[in-house]
Amino acid sequence: MFAYIVRRILFIPVVLIGVTLLIVGLMQLLSPAQRAAAFVSSDAQLKNLDLIIDQYGLDEPFHVQYGNWMQEALTGNLGFSSTSKEPVLTTIRKRLPASAELALVSLIPVIGLGIALGTAAALNRDRFIDQLTRVVAIVGWSLPNFVLGIWLLVIFYGGLGEVLREFAGGAFRLEPGRVSTEISIEIANGTFPIRTNFLLIDSLLAGRPDVFWDALRHLILPVITLAATSSAIIMRVMRSSLLETLSQDYVRTARAKGLTENVVNYKHARRNALIPVITLAGFTLIFLLNGVVITETVFNYPGLGRWFASAAVSLDYPAVMGFTVLTAMIVVVGNLLVDVLYAAVDPRIRYD
Numbered sequence: 322m323f324a325y326i327v328r329r330i331l332f333i334p335v336v337l338i339g340v341t342l343l344i345v346g347l348m349q350l351l352s353p354a355q356r357a358a359a360f361v362s363s364d365a366q367l368k369n370l371d372l373i374i375d376q377y378g379l380d381e382p383f384h385v386q387y388g389n390w391m392q393e394a395l396t397g398n399l400g401f402s403s404t405s406k407e408p409v410l411t412t413i414r415k416r417l418p419a420s421a422e423l424a425l426v427s428l429i430p431v432i433g434l435g436i437a438l439g440t441a442a443a444l445n446r447d448r449f450i451d452q453l454t455r456v457v458a459i460v461g462w463s464l465p466n467f468v469l470g471i472w473l474l475v476i477f478y479g480g481l482g483e484v485l486r487e488f489a490g491g492a493f494r495l496e497p498g499r500v501s502t503e504i505s506i507e508i509a510n511g512t513f514p515i516r517t518n519f520l521l522i523d524s525l526l527a528g529r530p531d532v533f534w535d536a537l538r539h540l541i542l543p544v545i546t547l548a549a550t551s552s553a554i555i556m557r558v559m560r561s562s563l564l565e566t567l568s569q570d571y572v573r574t575a576r577a578k579g580l581t582e583n584v585v586n587y588k589h590a591r592r593n594a595l596i597p598v599i600t601l602a603g604f605t606l607i608f609l610l611n612g613v614v615i616t617e618t619v620f621n622y623p624g625l626g627r628w629f630a631s632a633a634v635s636l637d638y639p640a641v642m643g644f645t646v647l648t649a650m651i652v653v654v655g656n657l658l659v660d661v662l663y664a665a666v667d668p669r670i671r672y673d
Contacts, residue, residue, distance in 0.1 A: 329657045333650075340649040341394070344642050345387045351638070353379040399646070400639025404632045409643035412628060417647075418518035419499060420617070420624035423547075424609030426521075426540050430548040432555065432602050436595070439559025443594075444586060446564065454556060461553035470546045470619035477542060495542055497621040504535050543620045547613060551605055558601055563594040596663070603659035610651050 348356055357373040374380055378389050393399075399409035442454040477495040500508070500520065507513040513532060516523050524532035566572065567590050575585045617626035625644065632640030 326657070326661065329660070333653050333657075336653050337646070337649060341391065341646060342387065344645055345390050346383070348638065348642070349383060349386075355638070394646075399643040402628075402632065402637055402640040402643070404635050404637045404640055405628060409639050412640070413625070413643060413647060415518065416623060416625045416628055419622065420613075420626060421610060422519050422521060423540060423543055423613070423617070423622065423624060424606060427544045427547040427551070427609055428602070428606055430544060431552045431605060432598075434548060435552040435555025436559050436598060438552075439556040439598075440563060440586075440591060442556070442560040443563035443567065451560075454560070458553040458556045461549045462557075464550060466546055466550055466613070466615045467619050469549055470542070470616055473542045473545060474619070495538060497539075497542075497619075499536065499539055499623050500532070501535050501539075504532055507532075539622075543613075543616050543622055546616050546619075547609065551609070555598055555601055555605070559594065559598050562597050563591060566590045566594040600659055600663050603655065603662060607652055607655035607659075610655070 353374045354370050356379050357370045357377070377393070378385050381389075397410050399413075401407070402409045402412050405412040438454045438457070442451040445451050474497065478497070498505075504513065508515060513529065514523065514527055516526055520536040521533060524530070524536060567586075569590075572585060572590050575589055576582075580589075613624075614626035614630045616622070617624045618630045621627070625647070628640065629644045631637075632644070
């Protein structure tokens with residue numbers, strides 16, 4: 322196992338070099354002046370693009386340009402984002418915790434709902450519960466994120482939201498964004514200390530339950546949107562895996578020994594059926610960490626996905642390149658962690 326992990330870690334730079342070669346190669350379709358925009362951080366530099374082209378060798382052959390870009394990237398210079406008005410690396414550092422917080426919180430109902438409903442469907446095969454869960458899974462998997470997100474905003478930020486606020490005495494309000502305006506002002510003024518940029522954690526460290534609740538209620542609608550769509554595939558995989566496990570000989574042997582159905586189903590069968598679900602959950606987390614572009618855009622959530630969507634529309638090439646490199650790194654490292662977790666859960670898997 323250790324040798325396998327070492328080989329995979331050593332392979333990560335190879336994959337990243339391949340991805341960056343592709344990215345820089347595609348950038349050759351742009352003119353040197355357009356590529357120079359990646360290094361422009363002020364209006365004064367915008368008027369002297371020729372100097373930037375000469376400085377970074379943007380009119381040199383491809384291998385020279387790639388070497389220059391890689392040298393800058395290794396020193397942390399991924400260019401200047403015209404969308405965020407700051408360096409790309411700075412923007413990633415600021416927004417990655419927000420996307421990670423949304424992803425980790427969403428993963429709880431995604432896995433919980435998927436496993437629970439998939440188990441119920443398998444144990445009640447071809448009955449009403451099974452038929453209902455399959456319909457829910459199909460609808461959830463087919464429903465676009467932006468459609469469900471807009472519906473939730475209309476319902477809870479609109480009509481039903483007024484009813485809930487009246488019922489809660491004005492204290493309950495589901496709205497887009499990451500925090501309310503009052504908390505945003507505190508963060509901007511430095512009144513609320515930011516230590517990790519995970520607001521749920523920072524609020525607990527600062528002893529501010531009001532900030533914790535404010536950040537949590539802003540996560541409710543995005544989490545529901547992601548859980549409704551992402552848990553559908555886990556539900557289907559859990560159902561299929563558990564049905565296959567229930568037909569195994571050791572399950573029939575357990576029943577023959579006189580074990581109760583709950584012990585057979587939940588202690589023996591479901592534990593082994595969770596193996597492919599764990600693998601799928603790892604890839605789901607990778608997908609969420611990459612920044613759920615549409616969901617963050619619909620709910621005005623200040624994460625990587627919303628930044629990437631704005632950058633793509635604005636033809637912000639440095640931001641797009643930086644996001645792509647980050648995505649490749651997350652996928653490569655995430656795949657390694659999923660493989661290791663898979664072997665840890667299933668003792669039959671050995672990487673020699």
